[in-house]
Amino acid sequence: MANASFLVLFYTTVAYWLSIKYQRLTILKNLCWIGVVSSNLFLFLLLFSRWILASYFPLSNLYESLLFLDWCLLFILLFIETKTQTKLMGAIILPIILLIITFASLVLPPVMQESSPLVPALQSNWLMMHVSMMMLSYATLIIGSLLSILFLVLSLSKIPALTRVDAKSLGLPSFSSNLLSNIDNWSYRIIGLGFPFLTVGIIAGAVWANEAWGSYWSWDPKETWALITWLVFASYIHARLTKGLRGTQAAALGSLGFIVVWICYLGVNFWVKVYIVMVFFLN
The missing domain is CATH 1.20.1330 (f41 fragment of flagellin, N-terminal domain)
Known part of the structure; x- marks a missing residue:
């Protein structure tokens, strides 16, 4: 799901840039919306599955917090676009979101991406x-x-x-x-x-x-x-x-x-x- 989200975000970023250049093409705006929603859904499912499997809220390490940050950015982007009806903000924000998931998935070593049992100090609401x-x-x-x-x-x-x-x-x-x-x-x-x-x-x-x-x-x-x-x-x-x-x-x-x-x-x-x-x- 992380890889799928990365690929969708990559092509969605390109679609956003093209939508600024060719504003009359409705299909590009639709692709942007579908891409953001799909990436948001992939990240939600990834975080939710880690929550179920590890039995704690998936914010215990850097990898999980980066994915959660990406999900928050995409969620806020959807909210902003419903208010502004423009793709300008998405064209600026999507590259940052893409860099974050690239760093989380490709730069962080696999050991840092794994879920691990929480120490007592972290077991708190x-x-x-x-x-x-x-x-x-x-x-x-x-x-x-x-x-x-x-x-x-x-x-x-x-x-x-x-x-x-x-x-x-x-x-x-x-x-x-x-x-x-x-x-x-x-x-x-x-x-x-x-x-x-x-x-x-x-x-x-x-x-x-x-x-x-x-x-x-x-x-x-x-x-x-x-x-x-x-x-x-x-x-x-x-x-x-x-x-x-x-x-x-x-x-x-x-x-x-x-x-x-x-x-x-x-x-x-x-x-x-x-x-x-x-x-x-x-x-």
Whole structure:
């Protein structure tokens, strides 16, 4: 099912790019919708089967969390497309989704893809809530940050026509006729949706840590970067609400969130492993 999802996502990504080029071809839009739904279903069945076979919610290792992140991204993409009626966002998000499942299926060694019995500290409902909320927040914030990056690319582009594209030509009937205004507003809305998930995930993680180790917060690298991620997006939302920050300044702060999310999710884990290996060989 993972391989099937990878193949479907690959061809769906191509269909999305072609649908932006040839917008009048209805068959391409239908293929995009079928591809996203099929990939979402394959990932759901894969995660559900691992849940049944392992008898615990499939978020115990990096492989499972990457697949769950992909499923969340696809689910949110379906929701966004029903609201915007455009394939522009899918053309931006699908390559990230494809890279994630490629990394999970082809880069991670087989031993990291296998289910293993949970240690006592991980056998907690708070862990399931913490990880699921964090993955959902990561997916939402990644999409919102990607739109901020797109805003910067278009607004700073040397091709002026890109900043004056009629939104209706891309199926964006809301907000205004300016493409950049639509991207800016949707980035803000999506980040505003993901921020509460991040907050709930961090709180649930603190409760789980206290239940497992007797301390709500220990300032380890993962917790520190989770706090940094929260502060970055809290600053973004605060600036939008109270200072009326818009345009390139808001997009720059939102784009920073994209980097911070990936450092918090993957960067911290790999840095720790690299540090341990370096210390081992130096000693």
